Amino acid sequence: MRVIEIEGGKGAAEALVIGERSTPEPGPGQVLIRVRAAGINRPDILQRKGLYPPPPGAPDILGLEVAGEVETVGADVNRWRPGDRVCALLGGGGYAEYAVVDARHVLPIPAGLDFIQAAALPETAFTVFTNVFEDGRLATGETLLVHGATSGIGVMAIQAARGAGARVIATSRGADKAKAAAALGADVSIDASDGQFLQAVQDAGGADVVLDMVGAAYAQQNLQALKPGGRWVVIAFQSGNMAEVDLSRLMRGRLTLTGSTLRGRNADEKARLAEAVETTLWPWIADGRVRPVVDRVFPLEAASEAHSFLEAGAHTGKVVLAV
Structure with missing residues (x-):
């Protein structure tokens, strides 16, 4: 699969380059998502600069939120099926064509939203x-x-x-x-x-x-x-x-x-939050009280330009990568 690598391990936005890695496989309780869009967040910029290392067990690939379709599911996953349209909160790994995530951190895409809009939701x-x-x-x-x-x-x-x-x-x-x-x-x-x-x-x-x-x-x-x-x-x-x-x-x-910080919380706590967010905020999205605001969309291979744009601070809302 194509991914975004940080050339040299850390650096300026220009250090973000296209690379290739093996497609991961979901383990028990996990879901493999075919990523269609990935949100960009300031913690991604900090990690790129070497100031915010991923927590233990998280991939070194950037990206804390994605939207796409369920590709396959691991053992003991009952809610999700291949083809389901979902978005998810990740510990890392979103700047890629596929991402593995704890099935409990996956949410359905609210009705009426496309993948770009949905990728702007989980982290925020x-x-x-x-x-x-x-x-x-x-x-x-x-x-x-x-x-x-x-x-x-x-x-x-x-x-x-x-x-x-x-x-x-x-x-x-x-x-x-x-x-x-x-x-x-x-x-x-x-x-x-x-x-x-x-x-x-x-x-x-x-x-x-x-x-x-x-x-x-x-x-x-x-x-x-x-x-x-x-x-x-x-x-x-x-x-x-x-x-x-x-x-x-x-x-x-x-x-x-x-x-507080979000990324370093344990899997059970993130699962609790996912349930609470779906119960509380998802109905507000459904009735129009809350809508994702996306300022700019860049293709995956232009991740460096997307980081530069976000760092410039002229945006309103989210910056998203189309995968």
């Missing part, structure tokens, strides 16, 4: 569900503040929060991105090109939950933006991972600071 859906609704405990009538609002995660978070009956305050860099976030459903959309957003958030009533992908540069403003009992959930730190936190502010405001 799992991430938003666990961080916004489980760790962040966002409830109907509350307000979510989401940074990086036009990223794949941001786009999903805006729609899912609105689908749950919450208000959304969104920050992004540039007037065009602020307009895009508003069009996606953000009640308040802030152009934070100057790095400042606190006054606008406070004027809008503050936030119950902050979904933070920026990190250090926004730490102090995040603390001040939260309402009493608020939850600050960190899922990335593009501006750095070291920040000073006023513990007295946490105590006085009864605030919660938490964070």
Whole structure:
């Protein structure tokens, strides 16, 4: 099968080249998917640079989410059959013509979506569900503040929060991105090109939950933006991972600071999340409250161009490889 290799083991986007490997076979409890499309995520870029190694047992091939058809199934797999149209969350291996995955991490493609759209769902859906609704405990009538609002995660978070009956305050860099976030459903959309957003958030009533992908540069403003009992959930730190936190502010405001990663969770936990995502978010996709937003599609062999495009940061929504 054709795959994308990282020439030299790590490097710039140009290190991504077409290679060839043996097609894997599914073991017990696994499914082999004929990949039709693969989503691109920032962890892929970090792994390409040598900064985010795959967890034990995961393939070294990039790619955390795919959509396609079930090719074959291993022993003890009862739900899936060859030919089923599915999408899946992977520990790695998505930039390839075939991928093996735990059958419990596979979801049906929602009605009305094609493979490209479906490949944009798993990583964002799992991430938003666990961080916004489980760790962040966002409830109907509350307000979510989401940074990086036009990223794949941001786009999903805006729609899912609105689908749950919450208000959304969104920050992004540039007037065009602020307009895009508003069009996606953000009640308040802030152009934070100057790095400042606190006054606008406070004027809008503050936030119950902050979904933070920026990190250090926004730490102090995040603390001040939260309402009493608020939850600050960190899922990335593009501006750095070291920040000073006023513990007295946490105590006085009864605030919660938490964070998580998805890729390193064990198979049972990902299976639990898959079931919860299918139960909660998939109906919202079916009724149109949540829709995947794909900015650009590249062929598999142009993975290097796709990485460069994502790193430039001009996209709204997801970047996807067509396999």
